[in-house]
Amino acid sequence: MNAYNKSPNSLRLHVARWVVPVSRPPIENGAIATFEGKILGVGPASELRASYPGEIKDYGDSILCPALINTHSHLELSPLKRRLSPGGSFVDWVRALIENRDLIRPEEWEPAIYQAIKEMQENGIIAVGDVGNLDIIPLFSSRKDGAWPFRGVFFQELVCPIPNGAEEEIPLSAPFVNGKITEPMDIWSPSFHYAFSAHAPYSVAPQILKTIKAWDQSHGMPFPIHVAESEEEIEFLQGGQGPLRELLKEKGHWPLNYDIPKASPVRYLETLGLLDRHTVCVHCVQVDRDDISILAKTGAGVCLCPRSNIFLGVGVPPVEELHASGIPLALGTDSLASNDRLSIFAEMASLSKLAPGLPPEAIFRAGTYGGAKALGISEELGSLASGKAATFLALESGPIGNKDILEFLVHEGYKELGNLVIG
Numbered sequence: 568m569n570a571y572n573k574s575p576n577s578l579r580l581h582v583a584r585w586v587v588p589v590s591r592p593p594i595e596n597g598a599i600a601t602f603e604g605k606i607l608g609v610g611p612a613s614e615l616r617a618s619y620p621g622e623i624k625d626y627g628d629s630i631l632c633p634a635l636i637n638t639h640s641h642l643e644l645s646p647l648k649r650r651l652s653p654g655g656s657f658v659d660w661v662r663a664l665i666e667n668r669d670l671i672r673p674e675e676w677e678p679a680i681y682q683a684i685k686e687m688q689e690n691g692i693i694a695v696g697d698v699g700n701l702d703i704i705p706l707f708s709s710r711k712d713g714a715w716p717f718r719g720v721f722f723q724e725l726v727c728p729i730p731n732g733a734e735e736e737i738p739l740s741a742p743f744v745n746g747k748i749t750e751p752m753d754i755w756s757p758s759f760h761y762a763f764s765a766h767a768p769y770s771v772a773p774q775i776l777k778t779i780k781a782w783d784q785s786h787g788m789p790f791p792i793h794v795a796e797s798e799e800e801i802e803f804l805q806g807g808q809g810p811l812r813e814l815l816k817e818k819g820h821w822p823l824n825y826d827i828p829k830a831s832p833v834r835y836l837e838t839l840g841l842l843d844r845h846t847v848c849v850h851c852v853q854v855d856r857d858d859i860s861i862l863a864k865t866g867a868g869v870c871l872c873p874r875s876n877i878f879l880g881v882g883v884p885p886v887e888e889l890h891a892s893g894i895p896l897a898l899g900t901d902s903l904a905s906n907d908r909l910s911i912f913a914e915m916a917s918l919s920k921l922a923p924g925l926p927p928e929a930i931f932r933a934g935t936y937g938g939a940k941a942l943g944i945s946e947e948l949g950s951l952a953s954g955k956a957a958t959f960l961a962l963e964s965g966p967i968g969n970k971d972i973l974e975f976l977v978h979e980g981y982k983e984l985g986n987l988v989i990g
């Protein structure tokens with residue numbers, strides 16, 4: 568991918584057959600005026616030429632649109648690409664993931680993560696909400712060699728077995744000291760933040776879920792958590808039975824004194840007071856009408872990972888209903904342990920097949936503005952508007968009609984490796 572970054576301090580007018588700002592309808596023969604790394608204006612080229620008499624960069628039959636946001640990834644799992652097979656049960660996959668993760672050789676991390684970063688960049692991704700249990704990605708992102716290109720947030724994920732009894736017996740993960748999360752180390756760049764996430768409602772004790780949420784909240788950070796990904800999760804939270812119970816027992820985490828929530832994952836999180844507009848519920852495949860109304864009422868967002876859901880065979884999220892209820896949607900690739908690509912354009916194409924009733928505008932919005940909003944970076948990224956970062960994608964489209972522009976992005980975007988433009 569080539570970055571257009573010549574004399575970034577000059578006033579420049581980027582002109583193309585189509586500009587798709589996301590915050591407003593597509594503009595035919597549109598333009599983006601940029602100056603000193605910021606967007607000054609977006610509109611018809613004829614109007615902007617008069618207001619911003621700068622250097623003109625003409626992209627011809629191209630689409631200029633926001634760079635994409637991968638709201639949910641696990642880059643540290645990149646060495647597992649094509650090592651796990653699709654189609655088994657969810658719990659079998661978790662078991663295989665744990666086993667294979669332990670088999671990763673130290674020398675495998677770096678090339679696999681470099682390759683994963685490159686793939687995301689080539690597919691127009693500018694920011695990530697990356698989740699991990701190790702310090703590999705925080706260390707990667709703090710390197711001074713320019714290897715880390717993304718903005719967004721790294722979430723240190725906590726998997727804390729549900730307690731057997733006394734709170735102090737909880738085997739806590741590294742960032743915890745006496746049941747409280749410690750402050751993260753100061754090793755990241757100013758545009759890449761650090762926060763905490765909880766793995767899932769079934770794998771983290773309720774008190775710890777609350778502590779993580781409270782830390783994220785007090786630091787102005789979003790709180791992501793895998794929610795309602797599989798039928799097995801529903802079975803366990805509703806009745807304490809099923810293959811997840813077996814897995815917890817197998818790992819020595821079976822909670823003797825655990826109060827089964829007897830509720831859906833969404834209702835359980837609501838009961839704990841964890842749902843608000845800064846909570847990002849990842850997956851939400853197995854949600855019913857009640858769950859959808861709770862999500863809508865609390866303002867919690869949903870990050871869809873359609874290709875991961877297909878890989879794992881966990882079902883199809885009720886996307887049209889989520890959208891119709893006004894729930895903010897974002898898109899994520901999840902990891903290369905449950906996906907063979909790290910492309911938000913590919914997620915868009917898959918989502919449109921899974922949810923044919925969802926308008927292409929909503930799908931494209933989920934992969935751009937929806938993701939930026941979910942990660943708390945929408946003042947800078949996610950749409951093209953004055954004051955935002957002058958960073959966008961230029962995709963060659965050839966001649967294309969007005970009504971097809973968003974269809975083209977959603978269905979064909981993954982075929983066009985656009986250039987990331989830094990104006």
Ligand SMILES: [Zn+2]
Pocket residue numbers: 639640641698793849901902
């Ligand atoms: Zn995940």
